[in-house]
Amino acid sequence: MRRGGGKSTYDRILDMALMLFSEKGYKGTTMRDIAAKVGIRQGGIYNHFKNKDEILEKLVNDMMKSSALLSLFDSLDADPQSYTKGKSVLSKIATTFKLLSFDPKNEALFRLMIQELFRNQTVRDLYYEKFYQENVKRLSSIFFRMMQDELIKSSDPLMLANEFFSPLFFYQLQVILLKTDGKSTSSAVTLFEKHVDIFWESIKAGNDYGGRTSTLF
Amino acid sequence: MRRGGGKSTYDRILDMALMLFSEKGYKGTTMRDIAAKVGIRQGGIYNHFKNKDEILEKLVNDMMKSSALLSLFDSLDADPQSYTKGKSVLSKIATTFKLLSFDPKNEALFRLMIQELFRNQTVRDLYYEKFYQENVKRLSSIFFRMMQDELIKSSDPLMLANEFFSPLFFYQLQVILLKTDGKSTSSAVTLFEKHVDIFWESIKAGNDYGGRTSTLF
């Protein structure tokens, strides 16, 4: 560890490795590439990591602990009032997705995750349990409570969660792809809000009073 | 070319390379791996391809020409009656997505595409123009015609296309991931139909006659 805000070599290796892995893939990145970015010689990395795999493992394990999305869910859970607001909760979630697309660290993690999804069992398990299942479960309980409060129509909360989540994931992929090519993201960015608008209109408890959209609770 | 239905070595190299690339990634696959699967020696591949890159290029270029989804759109365009059926058109598209998840060749292409998306400019261009843009544009024109026929509510066709497409893409990813781990896909498979149900309910021209859902056409 170095003092004065400077990062330790260990941390710098992780940072640079993440950037390189996310750009060129794990196999496409050499220890020499990483060392060069860090500013040390290739052999120097082995003072901090046993081998290349250990760097990837450490990065993958850190993914779990740094989910800005789950933090948001936690803060929503802590505030019982939040569920009564209905659409604004969904907007907050969509906005978080949008902002994460522009966070360099999250972008790199996303790219790494996608690239290693089929090649790496650990990444796949992590994606499925901690990213997909966890987020959909959290969303599901939000929709369930909204149904209880008769804010939205009664239906399958888990299915709603899937339907709300999947476009957000997809739009984030689009934004990150556009950024990769240095293209404008302006049109893709509007998709997040529009998704919330369309989705909310389709689930909200009937403005069309007396319609077939009665809640069963 | 060999006679009698047997595939040429050239084609077998492409087939095996696609399978291996989709499992272990381009960089993670060696020429020896490919040769072993084909049943020839490593050097023999160079009688058919200049180098490893040329195999990938050929595979990538073939992706364009083999889109079962675009074939479906073409057949829909050829049948003017199809649009009047409304929901069944969407079901047909969703079912195609679902079936493609279980087509080995499509699955391999999907995996290859995802893995190379960030690493390979050509794959990225292809994904964006031929896969994303093209499909969304086709969907968009379907929704536009449905609006003209007052089958569905009036709104932005392009946005509807995005909202309809993105869950299908996402669910296909889930199915393929589950298959990768040999897990059951039964729960994921139902998502396709449920998506169509939910989506159609949210866009169809009002059953609630006289509501705020009037079409503007």
Added chain:
DNA sequence: GTCTATAGGAGGATAGAC
């Protein structure tokens, strides 16, 4: 067209001086 053999190089990892 496929084989063997090999060139040529890149990449991961270690040893030992400082």
Added chain:
DNA sequence: GTCTATCCTCCTATAGAC
């Protein structure tokens, strides 16, 4: 902890016999 030097393995690609 970082450096230099080196080892060794693995890989792509080529040359030439069959």
